[in-house]
Amino acid sequence: MASTASPFPFPHRFPVRISFFAGFAVLTVFGLVPAALVLVASFTDLRGLPGIPVNFIGIDNYRSFFSAAHLDDNLNALKNTLVFAGVSTVVQLALALGISVLLNRPLRGRAFYRSVVFMPTVLGVTVIGLVWSLMFNPSGGPAAKVLSWFGTDSAFFGDPKLALALVTFVQIWAVVGVSVIIFLAGLQSIPEELYEAASIDGASGWKRFRLVTLPLLAPSITANVLLGVVNAMQSYQLTYVLTGPSNKATQVLSLMVYVQGFGGTSGTTLSQSQGYAAAISMVQFVLVGAIVVVTMRYLRKREARL
Amino acid sequence: MSTLTSTSTAAAPAATPSGRHAGGRTRPPRRRGRIWLYLCVAAVLVLFLFPLLFLANTALKSNAEFASNPVGLVHSPHWSNFSQAWSKGNFGSYVLNSILYTAAGAGIGTFIALVMGFPVARGYIRGGKVWRAVFALVLFLPNALITQFQLLLRLHLYDNRLGYILMVGVGVGVGPLLFSGFVSSLPRELDEAAAMDGVGYWRYLFTFVLPLARPALVTCFILQAVWIWNEIILATVLLADPTKFPVTVGLYAFKGTYGNQWGLLAAATLIVAAPLVIGYLFIQRYLVNGVLGAVKG
Numbered sequence: 001m002a003s004t005a006s007p008f009p010f011p012h013r014f015p016v017r018i019s020f021f022a023g024f025a026v027l028t029v030f031g032l033v034p035a036a037l038v039l040v041a042s043f044t045d046l047r048g049l050p051g052i053p054v055n056f057i058g059i060d061n062y063r064s065f066f067s068a069a070h071l072d073d074n075l076n077a078l079k080n081t082l083v084f085a086g087v088s089t090v091v092q093l094a095l096a097l098g099i100s101v102l103l104n105r106p107l108r109g110r111a112f113y114r115s116v117v118f119m120p121t122v123l124g125v126t127v128i129g130l131v132w133s134l135m136f137n138p139s140g141g142p143a144a145k146v147l148s149w150f151g152t153d154s155a156f157f158g159d160p161k162l163a164l165a166l167v168t169f170v171q172i173w174a175v176v177g178v179s180v181i182i183f184l185a186g187l188q189s190i191p192e193e194l195y196e197a198a199s200i201d202g203a204s205g206w207k208r209f210r211l212v213t214l215p216l217l218a219p220s221i222t223a224n225v226l227l228g229v230v231n232a233m234q235s236y237q238l239t240y241v242l243t244g245p246s247n248k249a250t251q252v253l254s255l256m257v258y259v260q261g262f263g264g265t266s267g268t269t270l271s272q273s274q275g276y277a278a279a280i281s282m283v284q285f286v287l288v289g290a291i292v293v294v295t296m297r298y299l300r301k302r303e304a305r306l
Numbered sequence: 307m308s309t310l311t312s313t314s315t316a317a318a319p320a321a322t323p324s325g326r327h328a329g330g331r332t333r334p335p336r337r338r339g340r341i342w343l344y345l346c347v348a349a350v351l352v353l354f355l356f357p358l359l360f361l362a363n364t365a366l367k368s369n370a371e372f373a374s375n376p377v378g379l380v381h382s383p384h385w386s387n388f389s390q391a392w393s394k395g396n397f398g399s400y401v402l403n404s405i406l407y408t409a410a411g412a413g414i415g416t417f418i419a420l421v422m423g424f425p426v427a428r429g430y431i432r433g434g435k436v437w438r439a440v441f442a443l444v445l446f447l448p449n450a451l452i453t454q455f456q457l458l459l460r461l462h463l464y465d466n467r468l469g470y471i472l473m474v475g476v477g478v479g480v481g482p483l484l485f486s487g488f489v490s491s492l493p494r495e496l497d498e499a500a501a502m503d504g505v506g507y508w509r510y511l512f513t514f515v516l517p518l519a520r521p522a523l524v525t526c527f528i529l530q531a532v533w534i535w536n537e538i539i540l541a542t543v544l545l546a547d548p549t550k551f552p553v554t555v556g557l558y559a560f561k562g563t564y565g566n567q568w569g570l571l572a573a574a575t576l577i578v579a580a581p582l583v584i585g586y587l588f589i590q591r592y593l594v595n596g597v598l599g600a601v602k603g
Binding site: 008009010011012013015016017019020022023024026027029030031032033034035037038041046048050099102103105107113115116117118119120121122123124125126127130131132133134135137139140141142145173178181182185220223227230234236237240241254257258261262274277278281282284285288289292 | 343344346347350351353354355356357358360361364376377414417418420421422425430431443444446447448449450451452453454455456457459460472473475476477478497498500501502506507508510511532535536538539542543554557558561568571572575578579582583585586587589590593594597598601
């Protein structure tokens with residue numbers, strides 16, 4: 001530590017400390033403290049209404065999470081979370097790789113194409129949710145129209161078998177641009193000579209992709225997988241807008257925190273069991289942490305092998 | 307154009323020396339390849355643009371026209387959808403709220419990135435490694451809806467504009483990490499020269515570092531601003547009074563009331579989306595920098 005700290009050039013250290021710790025205080029009180037207190041709250045019978053005494057009840061909330069009464073719902077949400085995160089990460093990765101290789105070719109107007117793919121990042125879940133509700137409107141939306149040419153129809157988000165797949169699709173649509181940007185940066189750092197050398201050695205287009213592009217993109221792939229998994233495991237705002245807070249077919253863990261803690265309606269029902277909701281938060285947090293550690297290990301190993 | 311020459315890497319290099327004469331022989335496969343490329347690009351464009359164009363198309367339809375012709379191109383544009391949606395949905399006050407929350411929240415977050423990121427990057431504060439770990443930690447916090455709500459409740463900041471602003475303000479994300487990474491590109495000699503001339507730390511930070519680091523700070527600000535502008539769950543949980551709702555909650559509520567009048571609803575969605583799409587043209591560069599900077603960090 002002392003080696004990185006250079007001689008301090010300014011006459012006084014206290015202004016540095018004052019502004020630094022002022023910023024840190026705000027960050028702590030409103031950011032770090034609530035995050036840390038989730039763990040504490042998960043061991044209490046905290047309720048939404050103010051003025052009710054709060055008692056420590058040990059691991060009752062966790063026991064309740066795994067109890068017969070809740071297990072079905074929770075396993076369902078757990079399964080949805082994992083399917084949603086797994087499928088959206090994998091498809092997003094594959095799609096982003098395809099699009100970025102495409103947009104890395106010297107095409108006319110490619111800056112514009114890149115902008116278009118990246119645009120959903122600014123639109124936000126509410127707008128995106130409404131746009132796709134309109135696209136998948138069961139009575140006469142474009143998707144319904146296409147199905148009608150084949151003589152069938154669908155309730156889309158209203159169909160429990162289809163809803164999760166559609167939410168996953170919209171999630172991919174919304175965030176694939178970020179992966180594309182990361183891949184494009186990776187692709188541009190691959191020296192052109194490598195491709196030329198590979199062509200001279202007689203490598204075909206596919207071989208060049210597999211033997212030059214993919215190995216050299218390994219860091220971008222790692223970044224994208226991690227970003228995708230963490231983002232998808234914690235994403236629930238889109239689900240909330242598309243299918244509502246308590247739709248069993250698309251229920252995910254982080255949305256359950258909201259439903260359990262706030263009853264799914266705007267701040268008015270304050271008698272919910274928030275200790276239990278905090279316990280769900282912790283279960284999810286541990287799950288995300290475990291998945292991140294495992295994927296990171298795997299990807300690092302893979303990167304080292306290549 | 308120069309684009310054609312650089313694609314030659316895709317064709318066998320042995321063909322290029324004779325390519326000028328035997329152009330007729332080597333061209334067709336290449337041209338077919340290009341057609342495929344542009345077809346793929348067209349498919350991507352349709353996937354990303356069609357939903358928005360369809361939204362705009364729907365926004366111009368009256369209820370009657372939507373009922374008789376929900377998918378086709380609009381016949382008689384019903385422009386009054388926009389003014390109706392605007393006044394019925396009370397979007398004026400929602401937009402003002404959103405502007406306030408976004409400007410103040412992202413301002414707080416960027417300020418935190420500045421006052422914390424600079425001394426950590428320079429080693430002017432003890433425990434550099436620990437602080438860097440804190441900057442990374444803020445990216446991986448658990449879902450704290452419950453405790454955020456309880457904290458504001460106990461501080462009497464529930465259903466309070468300031469409370470919500472503080473909560474979204476500390477959602478700094480990659481800001482401090484990004485900014486401290488940028489600071490290392492500013493020459494250290496500048497600090498020493500300024501100090502030698504008797505410039506104090508604060509004056510230095512706000513009148514020298516701030517303008518020099520403007521691109522990085524703008525990136526931090528915009529990344530957080532986009533997040534706050536689109537935030538809906540915290541606003542639903544922390545605010546109860548509809549006059550304080552941001553535009554996202556307003557739009558969601560509008561959907562609840564006018565859910566079956568798609569023309570009106572699409573117009574309302576477009577009202578919310580249009581500033582984002584227009585603003586996007588100007589902030590895209592910063593967003594891309596932010597994403598790439600975050601990955602490096």
